[in-house]
Amino acid sequence: xxxxxxxxxxxxxxxxxxxxxxxxxxxxxxxxxxxxxxxxxxxxxxxxxxxxxxxxxxxxxxxxxxxxxxxxxxxxxxxxxxxxxxxxxxxxxxxxxxxxxxxxxxxxxxxxxxxxxxxxxxxxxxxxxxxxxxxxxxxxxxxxxxxxxxxxxxxxxxxxxxxxxxxxxxxxxxxxxxxxxxxxxxxxxxxxxxxxxxxxxxxxxxxxxxxxxxxxxxxxxxxxxxxxxxxxxxxxxxxxxxxxxxxxxxxxxxxxxxxxxxxxxxxxxxxxxxxxxxxxxxxxxxxxxxxxxxxxxxxxxxxxxxxxxxxxxxxxxxxxxxxxxxxxxxxxxxxxxxxxxxxxxxxxxxxxxxxxxxxxxxxxxxxxxxxxxxxxxxxxxxxxxxxxxxxxxxxxxxxxxxx
Numbered sequence: 001x002x003x004x005x006x007x008x009x010x011x012x013x014x015x016x017x018x019x020x021x022x023x024x025x026x027x028x029x030x031x032x033x034x035x036x037x038x039x040x041x042x043x044x045x046x047x048x049x050x051x052x053x054x055x056x057x058x059x060x061x062x063x064x065x066x067x068x069x070x071x072x073x074x075x076x077x078x079x080x081x082x083x084x085x086x087x088x089x090x091x092x093x094x095x096x097x098x099x100x101x102x103x104x105x106x107x108x109x110x111x112x113x114x115x116x117x118x119x120x121x122x123x124x125x126x127x128x129x130x131x132x133x134x135x136x137x138x139x140x141x142x143x144x145x146x147x148x149x150x151x152x153x154x155x156x157x158x159x160x161x162x163x164x165x166x167x168x169x170x171x172x173x174x175x176x177x178x179x180x181x182x183x184x185x186x187x188x189x190x191x192x193x194x195x196x197x198x199x200x201x202x203x204x205x206x207x208x209x210x211x212x213x214x215x216x217x218x219x220x221x222x223x224x225x226x227x228x229x230x231x232x233x234x235x236x237x238x239x240x241x242x243x244x245x246x247x248x249x250x251x252x253x254x255x256x257x258x259x260x261x262x263x264x265x266x267x268x269x270x271x272x273x274x275x276x277x278x279x280x281x282x283x284x285x286x287x288x289x290x291x292x293x294x295x296x297x298x299x300x301x302x303x304x305x306x307x308x309x310x311x312x313x314x315x316x317x318x319x320x321x322x323x324x325x326x327x328x329x330x331x332x333x334x335x336x337x338x339x340x341x342x343x344x345x346x347x348x349x350x351x352x353x354x355x356x357x358x359x360x361x362x363x364x365x366x367x368x369x370x371x372x373x374x375x376x377x378x379x380x381x382x383x384x385x386x387x388x389x390x391x392x393x394x395x396x397x398x399x400x401x402x403x
Contacts, residue, residue: 001026001060001100006052006089008034008044011380013347015172016040016388017319019375020047020088022096024060030095031375032088033288033325036080037317038172038390046085050074055089061100063093067294083266083291090292091325091371099370105328106365109293116362117330119314119341120145120209120234124161124169127151128197135198135206144361145207145234145338150194154186157391159213159403168345172317172388182215182393182401188224195231207234207338209260214238214402215393218247225255234338235260235282235311241402242270248279260284263313267291268299275306282311282337288322289313293329300333309337316342320352324373327356327365339363351380 005023010016018034034043051070058066070086071077098105106112121138123146125131131150138146149160157180162169191210198208210233216224221239228236235258240247242261251259260282265271266289274280283303287296300310310333312326323341330339341363344352354373355366366372393401 001028001096003055003058003060006055008047008052009375009377009380010040010044010385011351011383012386013351013380013383014345015170015316015348016385017348018043018088019319019321019380020092021375022055022060022089022092024096028060028096028099030060030092030099030370031321031373032091032095032292033319033321034084034088035288035317035319035322036084038388039081040385042081043084043088046081047088051085051089060093060096063090063097063294066090066093067292071291078267078269080264080266080289083295084289087288087290087292087295090294091287091321094293094325095370102369104365104367104369105325105371106331109297109328109332112331113334114331114336116359116364117327117336117339118144118362119339119358120147120207122147122149122160122169122342124149125151126161128194131194132197132201135202139202139206142358142360145209147209147211147237147340148194148198149211152183152187152190155183156181159215160211172390174389174391175387177389178391180391180393180403181396183396184216184220187215188220188227191224192227192231195228195233199231204232209234209237211237212239214241216240218250221247222251222254225251225257225259229255229257233257237261237284238263242274245273245277245279248274249277252279258282260311263289265290267295268302271299272302275303275308278306278308280308282309284311284313284340286313286318286322287325287329288318293325296329297333300335304335309335311337312339314340314342316344316348320344320348320354321371321373321375324354324356324365325371327363328371331365347383351376351383
């Protein structure tokens with residue numbers, strides 16, 4: 001089954017999304033997500049200049065060999081651009097293989113480990129009360145797990161919080177990076193009050209998550225983890241930048257709050273030490289940014305040996321193609337923890353018709369052959385690429401900080 005054509009489709013039905021479509025001689029096609037938020041065109045150039053010319057004429061069934069060719073053969077390995085491009089190829093090829101086999105992707109991976117996939121939604125508000133109202137809305141929709149983020153008094157703009165209540169949070173809303181101001185002390189003093197209010201209103205059964213978005217030092221993260229222990233978070237996410245794995249060992253010494261990290265990871269080498277030292281509880285790498293299904297299976301297998309579970313990134317800076325493939329992966333993977341879910345808008349869902357569905361706080365992957373997501377190319381053309389950059393953070397004294 002030879003690859004006869006591969007091409008990149010870029011569209012912006014609300015957010016910029018990059019899709020790779022691979023076609024074979026027998027008329028089958030598969031698609032993969034290559035979106036890298038704020039750096040989409042870098043992946044497009046990599047695919048078009050370096051990857052696609054090397055794909056045409058290869059056997060679409062040789063997924064492992066093609067993965068190794070693109071990874072080892074590049075010499076300059078890893079990195080977000082390279083691994084997003086490899087992931088798009090990999091997911092598209094798994095889509096083709098499952099379609100050829102006439103089965104949903106999870107069956108090709110080894111079958112079900114569970115009947116449904118628990119997901120968490122995002123509740124945000126400019127203050128605690130409006131955030132609690134958003135949590136209530138998610139509970140009414142059936143979510144069993146909710147990530148909560150709220151505005152911080154004295155900080156004009158806070159990660160995860162929309163500019164106005166009722167709007168979608170959209171960080172990449174300017175052609176050049178916006179500059180936000182951050183104050184860690186104000187954050188650390190306020191956030192425990194949010195969790196106290198959540199537990200008071202919603203009780204102990206709701207799974208509650210929070211994202212610190214890499215902004216803390218290890219001892220600050222330890223302080224936060226210890227402060228929120230009475231509210232038993234499902235996890236505290238990305239509390240410090242992960243370039244130094246030993247930072248998590250320090251945090252571990254001070255708190256039993258579960259730790260999650262990895263949405264910016266690209267390979268098993270980014271998380272190997274964290275997993276092997278059992279410094280984290282959940283690995284959050286995504287299929288789109290960590291080399292596709294082929295590589296995520298290796299990460300998950302390593303994690304399983306060390307009591308670490310998956311919690312794959314699933315924000316709307318990834319397309320429904322990634323979500324569809326991730327749900328098949330989640331249905332199969334033995335050490336599943338939870339799946340992030342931010343609903344795409346109606347325009348995006350129309351561009352990417354899909355078989356997965358939401359019910360009572362969980363997703364079902366769907367039974368269509370392949371990963372169950374396709375692209376309406378004619379509709380995609382109505383939403384051209386729009387340059388957009390993620391913000392940066394500065395401390396109140398002007399020092400550039402982690403966004």
